[in-house]
Amino acid sequence: MPNFNFRPLWRYEDQFIDGVLTTLLLTVSATAIGLVIGIIGAVVLRSGPKSARIGVRAYIEIIRNTPALLQIFIIFFVLPTIGLKFSPIQASIVALSIYFGAYASEILRSGLSSIPPSQIEAGLCLGLTRWQVLSRIVLPPAIRNIYPSITSQFVLLLLGTSIASQVSADELFHAAGFIDSRTYRSFEVYALTCGIYFTLVVFFKIVFALVGRAVFRWPTRR
Amino acid sequence: MALVEIKNVRKNYGPLEVLKGVSLDVEKGEIVTIIGRSGSGKSTLLRCINALETINSGEILLEGQSVSTSMDGLRQMRQKVGIVFQAFNLFPHMTIEKNVTLAPILTGKTDKRGAKELAFSVLERVGLADKLNAYPEQLSGGQQQRVAIARCLAMSPHLMLFDEVTSALDPELVGEVLKVMEGMAAQGMTMVLVTHEMNFARNVATKLVFMHQGRVWEQGDPKTLFANPQTPELKSFIGHHAR
Amino acid sequence: MRQFSFSDLIFLATALEWTFLMAAIALAFGVPLGLALALARTSGSTVLRLVASAFVELIQGIPLLGLLMFFYFGIPVLAGKDVPTVVAVGAAYTIYTAVFLGDIWRGGIQAVRQAQWEAGACLGLSWLQQFVHIIGPQAFRIALPATVGFLVQLIKNTSLASVVGLVELARAGQMISAGTFQPLLVYTLVAAIYFTICFPLTTWSRTLEARLNGAR
Ligand SMILES: Nc1ncnc2c1ncn2[C@@H]1O[C@H](COP(=O)(O)OP(=O)(O)OP(=O)(O)O)[C@@H](O)[C@H]1O
Ligand SMILES: [Mg+2]
Numbered sequence: 001m002p003n004f005n006f007r008p009l010w011r012y013e014d015q016f017i018d019g020v021l022t023t024l025l026l027t028v029s030a031t032a033i034g035l036v037i038g039i040i041g042a043v044v045l046r047s048g049p050k051s052a053r054i055g056v057r058a059y060i061e062i063i064r065n066t067p068a069l070l071q072i073f074i075i076f077f078v079l080p081t082i083g084l085k086f087s088p089i090q091a092s093i094v095a096l097s098i099y100f101g102a103y104a105s106e107i108l109r110s111g112l113s114s115i116p117p118s119q120i121e122a123g124l125c126l127g128l129t130r131w132q133v134l135s136r137i138v139l140p141p142a143i144r145n146i147y148p149s150i151t152s153q154f155v156l157l158l159l160g161t162s163i164a165s166q167v168s169a170d171e172l173f174h175a176a177g178f179i180d181s182r183t184y185r186s187f188e189v190y191a192l193t194c195g196i197y198f199t200l201v202v203f204f205k206i207v208f209a210l211v212g213r214a215v216f217r218w219p220t221r222r
Numbered sequence: 223m224a225l226v227e228i229k230n231v232r233k234n235y236g237p238l239e240v241l242k243g244v245s246l247d248v249e250k251g252e253i254v255t256i257i258g259r260s261g262s263g264k265s266t267l268l269r270c271i272n273a274l275e276t277i278n279s280g281e282i283l284l285e286g287q288s289v290s291t292s293m294d295g296l297r298q299m300r301q302k303v304g305i306v307f308q309a310f311n312l313f314p315h316m317t318i319e320k321n322v323t324l325a326p327i328l329t330g331k332t333d334k335r336g337a338k339e340l341a342f343s344v345l346e347r348v349g350l351a352d353k354l355n356a357y358p359e360q361l362s363g364g365q366q367q368r369v370a371i372a373r374c375l376a377m378s379p380h381l382m383l384f385d386e387v388t389s390a391l392d393p394e395l396v397g398e399v400l401k402v403m404e405g406m407a408a409q410g411m412t413m414v415l416v417t418h419e420m421n422f423a424r425n426v427a428t429k430l431v432f433m434h435q436g437r438v439w440e441q442g443d444p445k446t447l448f449a450n451p452q453t454p455e456l457k458s459f460i461g462h463h464a465r
Numbered sequence: 466m467r468q469f470s471f472s473d474l475i476f477l478a479t480a481l482e483w484t485f486l487m488a489a490i491a492l493a494f495g496v497p498l499g500l501a502l503a504l505a506r507t508s509g510s511t512v513l514r515l516v517a518s519a520f521v522e523l524i525q526g527i528p529l530l531g532l533l534m535f536f537y538f539g540i541p542v543l544a545g546k547d548v549p550t551v552v553a554v555g556a557a558y559t560i561y562t563a564v565f566l567g568d569i570w571r572g573g574i575q576a577v578r579q580a581q582w583e584a585g586a587c588l589g590l591s592w593l594q595q596f597v598h599i600i601g602p603q604a605f606r607i608a609l610p611a612t613v614g615f616l617v618q619l620i621k622n623t624s625l626a627s628v629v630g631l632v633e634l635a636r637a638g639q640m641i642s643a644g645t646f647q648p649l650l651v652y653t654l655v656a657a658i659y660f661t662i663c664f665p666l667t668t669w670s671r672t673l674e675a676r677l678n679g680a681r
Contacts, residue, residue, distance in 0.1 A: 065617065065663035066656045067624035069635055074656070077648040121274060122311035126325035126377065127301035130293070136324060140315045155525075162528040166628065173530060186538035194531040201526035218315045219359040 006188050012179045019175030020196060022089070026161040026171055030096035031154055037097065038104025045109045056105065063102035069163050071095050076167040092164035092171075096157065103153050111146035112138065144216045151208040155201055162197075172196060223286050225250045225381060225412050226271060231280035233266055240266045242436040243280070248381070248429075253407050254414045255423040255444070258433035259459065264416040267433070268383050271414070272305050285380070301329055304374025305383040308390050310366040312358040318345065318369050319354040322376045331377065344372040348402045364395030368402055375406075382406065384415035420463050424448050432456045469645045480637030481658065487623040487633060488616075490555040495562025502567030504596075507574045517567075524564040530625055533557045537629045554626045558619070565615050573608030574600060610674035617663045617670070624659075634658060 009016075044056045063071065075098075076091040086094060115138050123133035165174035176193040180186050224247040233241040240263045248254050256264045269275045271282060273289050273296055282289050284303070290296055312321050322344060323337035332340050345351045348368035358366055367387055374382060384403065388396040400422055407413060407426050417423060423430055423444055430444040434455050440447060451457040505517035524532065536557040541547050577600050585595035627636030638655035642648045 061664060061667070062656075062660065065621075065667055066659045067621040067635060069624045069627070070638070070652060070656050070659065073635075073639070073648075074652050077642065078652055081649055118307065118309060118311050119313065122307070122313070125272060125274070125300055125303075125305045126373070127297045127329050128325060129297065132328050136328070137313055144315070159526075159528040162530040163625070165530070173528065176534075186534070187542045190531060190534040190538055194527040194535055197528055197531060198523060198526040216315075218357045220314065221359060 004188055005185060006192065008183045008185055009179065009188060009192060012175075012182070015175045015179055016172070016192075016196065019170065019172035020200070022169065022171040023158070023161050023173075023200075026089070026092055026096060026164055026169070027154070027158045029093045030100050030157060030161070033093070033097035034100025034104050034157075037101025038108045041101065041105025042108035042112055045105065046112055060102045060105055063099055064106075068095070068099050068160055069166060071099060072163055072167055088164070088167045088169035091167055092161070092169040096161060096164070099160070100153070100157050104150065107146050107149050107153065111142040114145045115142050144220075147208075147212055147216065151205075151212075154208075155204060158200060158204065159197060224248055225252075225285060226414070227281075227283040227286075228267075228271070229281045229283070231267075231270060231282060232278045233263075233270060233275060234278055240436055241270070241277075244433075244436070244438055245280075246431060246438055246441070248412060248414055250412055251410050252412055252429055253427045254429045254431060255427040256414065256416045256431045256433055257418070257420075257423060257459065257463075258439075262433040263436045264433055265385050268305070268385050268414065268416060272300060272303055272383060274305075297329075301325075301331075301377055302380045303383065304371075304377060304379035304381070306367070306370050306374060306385070306387045308386045310358070310363070310370045310390075312366055312369055312373070314358050317355050317357055318350065318361075321358070321369060322373050325373070326376050329377075340376055344375040345369070347375060347405070348372045349398070362395060363391045364398045367391065367399050371399075371402055371406075380412065382411055382413045384413065384417070386416050386418065388417070388419060418463065420448075420460075432459065467645055469641065469647050469650055473641045473645070473651075476641065477634065477637050477655070477658070480632055480634045483626075483631060483633040484620065484623045486551075487554065487558055487626055487631070488620050490551075491558035491562040491619055491623075494555070494559040495566060498559065498563035499566030499570060502563055503570035503574060506567070506571045521564050521568055524560060525568070529557070529561055529622055530628060532561060533625060533629055536560075550629060550631055554629060554631055558623070558626075561622070562615075562619060565618070566612065569608050569611045569615060570604065572611070573604035576607045577603045607677065610670045610677060613666055613670035613673060617666045620663055620666075621659065 041056050041060070044052045048056070072092060072095040075095040076086065076088065079086065079091075119137055119141075120133055123137040124130075128136070161171055162173040164171050165177060168174060170178075172193060176189050180189045183189065226246075226248040228244055228246040231241050231244045232239065244263070244267060246254075246267075256267065258264050266275060270277050271284075273282075276291075284299055287299075289299060313324070316324065319338070319341045322341045323332070326332045326340060327334060327337050341354060342351055345354065348371055350365060350368055350372065353361065353365065353369070358369070361369065370387075371382075387403075388399050391399065396419070400419060403413070403415070403422070404426055415422075415427075425444075427444045430440075430442060430447045431438055432440040432447070432451075432453075432455075434453075440452055440456050447456065448460060451460055502517050502521060505513045506521070508514060527535075533554060536553040537550070540553050540556065581599055581603065582595060585599045590598065623633055624635035626633050627639065630636075632640070634655055638651050642651040645651065
C-alpha cells in the first residue's frame with residue numbers, strides 16, 4: 001500500500017485559498033461578461049440585420065469548434081504581437097468570457113425562441129410596449145427554460161478556468177502546480193485540488209437548485 | 223359614426239390574397255358574428271382590426287381614427303380593443319390576479335392598490351373571483367378562457383374581438399364561456415366574434431356576417447339570414463352546421 | 466530563430482495522429498463503460514443507481530485537467546510502478562468519456578416512455594431483449610445528436626493532454642510557435658485544423674437534432 005501524506009500540504013493553505021479566490025474571480029467575471037455577450041448575440045441572432053447575424057454565427061461556430069486552451073493561447077501569446085498586451089489574469093478573463101459568450105448566445109437564443117409568439121401577441125394586444133412584453137412576459141419563462149443549461153454551462157466554465165494555469169494565471173490549478181513543485185507530493189496535491197473543485201461544484205449546484213426552486217414557483221405542464 | 227369602419231380592405235400573404243376587398247361597419251353596442259368556411263379569412267380580418275396584421279390597401283377606422291402605424295398610436299388603440307384567442311394565451315408565470323392586472327398597472331390605468339379591487343371585480347364578472355391566487359396551469363380550459371376575457375375587461379375596452387374562443391374547449395366547458403359572453407352582450411359591450419356556435423350567432427348576435435373566399439358574401443339580421451339565405455354558399459354552410 | 470517550414474507541417478500532421486489516437490482510445494474503452502453506467506443508472510437496483518450516479522457526479526465535478534493529473538501521478542503511486550504517459554492519459558480520457566456519454570445515454574433511455582418497457586414485458590421479452598430490440602434503438606436515436614456533440618468536446622479536450630507532455634496537436638503548435646516566433650501563423654493554423662475536424666461534426670449533430678425534432 002503506498003503511503004499517502006497530506007500533512008506537508010497544510011503549510012500551503014494560503015496558496016490554496018488564494019487559488020480558489022482567483023478561480024472564483026475568473027468564473028464570475030467570465031460569466032458576467034459572457035452573459036452580456038450572450039444577450040447581445042441572442043438578440044442579434046433573432047432580429048439583427050443579416051450581416052450581423054452571419055457575424056455572430058461565425059463567432060459562435062469558431063469558438064465552439066476550437067479548443068478553449070488554444071483560444072487562451074491566442075489571446076495571451078498572439079495578441080501582444082499586434083500590441084494588445086494582457087496580464088495572465090486579464091487574458092484568461094477575456095478568453096473565458098469570449099468562450100462563455102458563445103455558448104450563452106446559443107442558449108439564450110433558444111430560450112427566447114422557446115416562448116410561443118402568441119405570448120408576445122397577447123402582450124402587445126393589451127397595449128404593452130415591446131420592452132414591457134420582453135421583460136415581463138417573454139423573459140421569466142424563457143429564463144426558466146434555459147436555467148438548467150445555463151447553470152450547467154456555468155459549472156463547466158468553473159472547471160474550465162483551470163486551463164488559465166497554462167498561461168500562468170495563479171488560480172487554483174496553478175497553485176496546485178506550485179505546491180507540487182515545492183512538496184513533491186504530486187498525487188496528494190492533485191487529489192486535494194480535485195476535491196476542492198468538486199466541493200465548489202457541489203456548492204454551486206445546491207445554490208442553483210435552491211435559487212431555482214425559490215424563483216420559479218409557477219406550475220408548468222406535465 | 224360607426225365604432226369600426228372597414229373600407230375595402232385587401233390583405234395578402236405573398237401571392238395569396240386572403241382578404242379581397244372587405245367592407246364592414248360595426249356600430250357601438252352591436253354584436254357581430256362572423257361565420258364562414260375554414261380559410262375564408264375570418265381570423266385575418268380580426269387580426270387586421272387590431273393591427274396584428276398590416277393591410278395592403280383600404281382603410282380601417284376605429285372611432286373615426288385611422289389605425290396608426292406609429293408604435294405609440296398602436297398601443298393607444300390596442301388599449302381600447304380587447305382580443306381573445308382560441309388558445310387562451312395566459313401568462314403561465316403569473317397568478318390569475320397578476321395576469322389580469324399587469325396591463326392596467328403598466329399602462330397607468332390603475333395603481334397597485336386599485337389593481338386588487340379591479341382584479342376582483344372583473345374576475346367576479348366571469349365567475350372566478352375565488353381563483354385570484356391560482357396559476358393558469360391549475361385551471362381548466364374553460365376557466366382559463368374566462369380569465370383571458372377578464373384580462374381584457376380589466377382594460378375597459380370599447381370593443382372586444384373573439385376568435386373561435388370556444389373551439390379548443392371540451393364540449394362541457396363551452397357553455398360557461400358562452401354565458402360570460404352573453405352577459406357582456408347584455409351589458410352593451412360592442413363585440414365582433416368569429417364562431418362556430420350557430421345558436422349564439424342566431425340568438426345573441428345583432429348582425430351576422432358570412433365570409434366566403436376573402437369577401438363578405440352576405441350580411442344582415444341573423445334570424446332573417448338563417449331563415450332565408452340569399453346565396454347558395456350560405457345556404458350550404460348553414461345546412462352543414464345546422465343541428 | 467527559424468522560419469516556419471514544410472517540416473513543421475509534417476510535425477503537425479504527426480501530432481494530429483496523437484490527437485486522433487487519444488480520441489480513439491477514449492472511445493474504445495469509454496463507450497462500453499459509458500453504456501454500463503447508463504444501464505446502471507436506469508436499472509431497477511437502487512444501490513447500482515446510487516453508486517453509478519455518485520461516480521458520474523464526482524467526475525463531472527472535477528476539471529478534466531485534474532483528472533489527467535490524478536491519473537498521471539496516481540497510477541504510478543497506486544500501481545507501484547511507472548506506466549507510459551499514454552496509458553495514464555488514456556485512462557483519464559476513458560473515464561471522462563464514459564461519464565459524459567453515460568449521462569447522455571441515460572437521458573436517452575429515460576426519454577423512451579415507460580410504456581415501451583411495459584409493452585416489451587407484455588410480449589414476454591426478457592429485460593435484455595427489451596433493451597436490445599425496443600428501448601436501445603429508440604434511446605440511441607434520441608441520444609445520437611448529443612453523442613456526436615460530445616465527440617466534438619472530446620476532440621477539443623484532447624488538447625489538454627499537452628499539459629502532461631503528450632505531443633498532440635496543441636502541444637506541437639506550442640513547440641513550433643516557440644521555435645519560429647510566429648504565434649499568429651502557427652496558432653491560427655492549429656485552430657483551423659481543429660475547426661476543420663469539429664465543424665462538420667457539429668453540423669452533423671445539429672442536422673440530427675433537427676431531424677429528431679421534426680420527427681416528433
Ligand atoms: N401568417 C400567414 N402566412 C401565410 N398564409 C396565411 C397566414 N395566416 C393565414 N394564412 C392563410 O390565409 C387564409 C385565411 O386564413 P384565416 O386564418 O384568416 O382563415 P379562417 O377563416 O380564420 O379559417 P379557420 O376557420 O380555419 O380559422 C388561409 O388560406 C391561411 O392559410
Ligand atoms: Mg381562424
